[in-house]
Amino acid sequence: MNNFAIKKVKARWVLDSRSTPTVEAEVHSGKGSGRAMVPSGASTGTHEALEMRDGTKEFHGKGVRNAVDNVNKKIAEHLEGIDSRNQEQVDRKMIELDGTDNKSKLGANAILAVSMANARCASSGLRKELFEYLAGMNKDDAKVLPVPMMNIINGGMHAGNGLAMQEFMILPSGMKNFSEALKAGAEIYHSLKGYLKEKHGKGAINVGDEGGFAPPISDTRQALGAIMKAIEISGYSSNEIKLGLDAAASSFFKEGLYHIDGKKISPEDMASFYGKLCEEYPIASIEDPMHEEDFDGFRKVTEAIGRKIQILGDDVFVTNVKRLSRGIEMKAANALLLKLNQVGTITEALDAFRMARKAGWNVAISHRSGETEDSFIADLAVGWNAGQIKTGAPARGERTAKYNQLLRIEEMLGKKALFGDTKL
Numbered sequence: 001m002n003n004f005a006i007k008k009v010k011a012r013w014v015l016d017s018r019s020t021p022t023v024e025a026e027v028h029s030g031k032g033s034g035r036a037m038v039p040s041g042a043s044t045g046t047h048e049a050l051e052m053r054d055g056t057k058e059f060h061g062k063g064v065r066n067a068v069d070n071v072n073k074k075i076a077e078h079l080e081g082i083d084s085r086n087q088e089q090v091d092r093k094m095i096e097l098d099g100t101d102n103k104s105k106l107g108a109n110a111i112l113a114v115s116m117a118n119a120r121c122a123s124s125g126l127r128k129e130l131f132e133y134l135a136g137m138n139k140d141d142a143k144v145l146p147v148p149m150m151n152i153i154n155g156g157m158h159a160g161n162g163l164a165m166q167e168f169m170i171l172p173s174g175m176k177n178f179s180e181a182l183k184a185g186a187e188i189y190h191s192l193k194g195y196l197k198e199k200h201g202k203g204a205i206n207v208g209d210e211g212g213f214a215p216p217i218s219d220t221r222q223a224l225g226a227i228m229k230a231i232e233i234s235g236y237s238s239n240e241i242k243l244g245l246d247a248a249a250s251s252f253f254k255e256g257l258y259h260i261d262g263k264k265i266s267p268e269d270m271a272s273f274y275g276k277l278c279e280e281y282p283i284a285s286i287e288d289p290m291h292e293e294d295f296d297g298f299r300k301v302t303e304a305i306g307r308k309i310q311i312l313g314d315d316v317f318v319t320n321v322k323r324l325s326r327g328i329e330m331k332a333a334n335a336l337l338l339k340l341n342q343v344g345t346i347t348e349a350l351d352a353f354r355m356a357r358k359a360g361w362n363v364a365i366s367h368r369s370g371e372t373e374d375s376f377i378a379d380l381a382v383g384w385n386a387g388q389i390k391t392g393a394p395a396r397g398e399r400t401a402k403y404n405q406l407l408r409i410e411e412m413l414g415k416k417a418l419f420g421d422t423k424l
Ligand code: PEP
Pocket: 040, 041, 042, 043, 044, 045, 166, 246, 248, 314, 366, 367, 368, 369, 370
C-alpha cells in the first residue's frame, strides 16, 4: 500500500473575512494531512469558474452546504487511493467528475478547497515546506520573495466611498528585501492614517474590504496625492516606492462610458487619462484599465503605456488559458493577475502561469476581497517565483496572514532569498 495514497477527504463550512461562509477541506494520507480554505471575490469577472452558493434563506442565499456536500459525498470517494503527490491526477479527476467548462456541477469552491488541501497533504507527507513542494510541481527552485502590492486606499466595490477605481496600492519594489518592503508598507500605512484623519476627520480612517482606508473622497488624483504625501512623511523616495492601481474598470463602465471623477468619459479619453496619471505619479502597474470584454481597448492602453509600466489583466483573463492566449496574441496586456479560485485547481492555474511566463509576461499572485486566514498564496508566490503578490493592506488578519508567512519564508531561505520582479 502506497502511504501517500489519499485515505480521507472531508469538507465543512467556515466564515470568510466578510462573514460569508466558504469551503474548508481536509485531505489525509498515510503520511500526512492538509487543510485549506477558499477565498471569494466581490468584483468578480463574468468568466470566472462558478462559486457554488445555495441560494436558500440561510446566510442571505450565500450558504455553501451544497459545495460542502459535493466534497463529502461526490468527490471524496473518487480520490481515495490516488497518490497525493500527483497533484495533476487529483485535479484532473475532479475536473472529469465535474464535466463542465466552468465547474458548475460541483462548484469551483468545492474543487479548489480539495486541490489546495491535497498540495498541503503531499508536502506534509514529504516533510517539505509548502513553498518548496509547489516549486517542485513547477520543476523550479523557490527563491524569489515577491514585491507586495499593498492596497492602502480602497474604492469601487470594496468600499462605501465615491472612488470609482477599486485599489490604490504601494509597491515597495526598490527596497532591498521583503521584510524591508513590508516595513515600509506598514510605516506608510500609518502615515496615511494620520494624514487622512487630519485632512478629512476621523471618519476617513474607516477601512474597506481589503484593510485599506476608505476616505470620503471621490477623486482619483486626491487619493493618489494622499498616498504620495504619506510616502513623503515616512521618508521614502519614488525610487523605493512605486504606485499601483486596480481600476477594475468593468465596475464603473455603463452604456459605453466610464463613470469616474464626476464625469462620464469615452474609452479613448479613459486611455489618455491613464497616460496622464503615469506622467504625474510614479505608477508602475495598472490592473484592468478597461472593462473585461474590451480586449481591443486593453491593447490600445498597452500599446500606449505598456513599455513603461505593467498592464495587468485580472477580470479580462480570469486565470483562464483560453482568454489568456487571446490576450497574449493581441498584446492586450503584459502581465497576468493569477487567482486560484477564478479557475478552480492548482493544475490549471499552473498552466496559465506557464503560458504567461512563456510569453515573457509578469505574473502577480492575488488574494480575493473576501479572504480567510489561509496563507497558501504566500507559499505559492515564492514556490513559483512569481515576483509579485497582491494581498491587500498590511493590516487585518486575513491579509497579514500572507505577509507574515512571507517573512517566515524569507527567513527560511536565508542567503538564497532574492527579492522582487526586475521588470517592475
Ligand atoms: C481584484 O479585483 O483584484 C480583487 C482582489 O477583488 P475581488 O476579489 O473582489 O475580485
